[in-house]
Amino acid sequence: MKKTLAVMMSALMVGGLALSGCGGGQTATTAAPTGAAKTEAAGTESAAESAAPEAASGEQVTITISNWLEAEEATSAIFKELLDDFMAANPDIKVESQAIPFNQYKDQVLIAGTSGNAADVIMGNSQMMSAFNGAGILAELDSLASKDVLDDIYPGYLSGTTYGGKVKALSWAPHPIAMYYNKDLFTKAGLDPEKAPATWDEMTEAAKAVAALGKDDSGNTIYGLGLPTGKVAHTGTVFNGIFYTFGGHFVDKDGMVDLNNEGNVAALTWTKELVDAKVIPAGLEIKDLRGLFASGQIGIIFDGDMGRGAFRASSGIGEEFDKKMGIAIIPAGETGRSETVYTEHQLAVFEKSEHKEAAIRLVEYLIGKDAMLKYHKSNAVLSARKSIATLPEMNEDYFMEVFNKQSETASPLPATNAMFDNAMNEVTKAIERIVVNNEDIATVLDETNATIREMYGQ
Structure with a gap:
């Protein structure tokens, strides 16, 4: 190091x-x-x-x-x-x-x-x-x-x-990072707009129901869930919360980079399945997803508290957008608690x-x-x-x-090494290889793990 x-x-x-x-x-x-x-x-x-x-x-x-x-x-x-x-x-x-x-x-x-x-x-x-x-x-x-x-x-x-x-x-x-959802899309999908999903399974089903709406009145594709899956280090950074939800991790208890673990594989398998089903748009970063959510093309998105201001501005209707927007903590997943990063x-x-x-x-x-x-x-x-x-x-x-x-x-964030930002770029590349290029999950994680360990001096 x-x-x-x-x-x-x-x-x-x-x-x-x-x-x-x-x-x-x-x-x-x-x-x-x-x-x-x-x-x-x-x-x-x-x-x-x-x-x-x-x-x-x-x-x-x-x-x-x-x-x-x-x-x-x-x-x-x-x-x-x-x-x-x-x-x-x-x-x-x-x-x-x-x-x-x-x-x-x-x-x-x-x-x-x-x-x-x-x-x-x-x-x-x-x-x-x-x-x-x-x-x-x-x-x-x-x-x-x-x-x-x-x-x-x-x-x-x-x-x-x-x-x-x-x-x-x-x-x-x-x-x-918490969960935002579009009440109008929930209503159209037959979901209760005043009741946010409390579990990861409920959220997944809600996202599928919203995506099943197909297209809006202007012919734009409607997605159920906005999750960053490419381009910038931010994708790898926030994906730590998804890993945690499935019981995974970026580093083990001894501080060693450990990407190819059961929880991470489950998280990426879940992501890949929803990308393939067009529930999650592929290869987008958070700024793209914010715009789609504000325009009513995404049903659920994970974002920080600064998201509200971004959605108000992008929607063009300011605080009126709050009437369309639900907010809740991240649904509980495999660990039984609301897992998120900050x-x-x-x-x-x-x-x-x-x-x-x-x-x-x-x-x-x-x-x-x-x-x-x-x-x-x-x-x-x-x-x-x-x-x-x-x-x-x-x-x-x-x-x-x-x-x-x-x-x-x-x-x-597991930012325990001075090269953490560089490592998150590598994680982002791994996610893109899996969900966009259809490469094998275990192989990609093993190769990325070796790259980051060398970077970390491990």
Whole structure:
């Protein structure tokens, strides 16, 4: 794995642009006090959230936070507001934002981190944090973060930021994948539009019934289920939830890549059968499926909470589309529980930061009650913390109730290796070979398994 990572980092150093940052090498006259921030009880505001601690010497510590939120129109204003709120509550800390476009973010942070110049607080998603951890730029948070905060995070979300038994980041704005369905198509197919399928078998039968409608009034094919089966790494990523539903997995309990297992074979056999029956469209990615669902050509689709906004926009009727849309947790499959995966924003502290105590105060503020309620009101984000996710303000409609319920059983992506994104590209290729090219499932899984193990250095 060290050899693989070294090759990856060398390529980044040649092809990327260095990110200037003062997080690792900045000198300050005083360290921020942290005792009050360590006493936060689950469900209550921390001292950092409710009171402005006095600077020990009247001078400020300056910390930086790298992010892509300020670089995007939908989140720029609220992100700046949250930082301003933190600084108002913590006058001994000044926060400087390093905004980086999303498509450049991972590479620039890796380059900055390995050169010792990453921001004090590092934002990322599940796949990015795996790479950042592999590069050794994340600080351990087990003793740095408040125990009460750590205990308040849903176990599934906390496990997704734990590497080798050490917490290296904290969950922020998770996006569990749930189930959407088209009520109009359910009605036309003779199904109850107010009753979502509760089991995988019920969902499969409902999808077949919708597909049996054939075509819409414009002659477009109607599909029962929209499941990504090709093109981009996202397909392989979300397919982990399908593997889990059938009792399968991407890595075994020892962390070894293990694709050719009974559950995965069953999941892919099921998928192939529905693709052949034209219940699932073949070779499409999530953006294609979202468009088909919004236009009434797909009966059921799996997507995150951001899906609602995408469907409203693609349908051309905005919030009126909500009347056509049902929402429910993923139906229970072979394991007897609602199996799904999540993506999320995460916050970490740079290993070489000279201001870790101030950095963790910012992290805990951003994932705390006041900030999350404001962020939720602005962008309908979820919280990974049990005490916050269950607040009435976070469950203002049935849609939010379902996604908060889905958080209880959401599993982290198995992104334990810095090459996870590359591995998911290989899984996507395997799915395409099986469902589009009609290749043998076991053979494809064996070959893909060998490719990824070599990639992982296993």
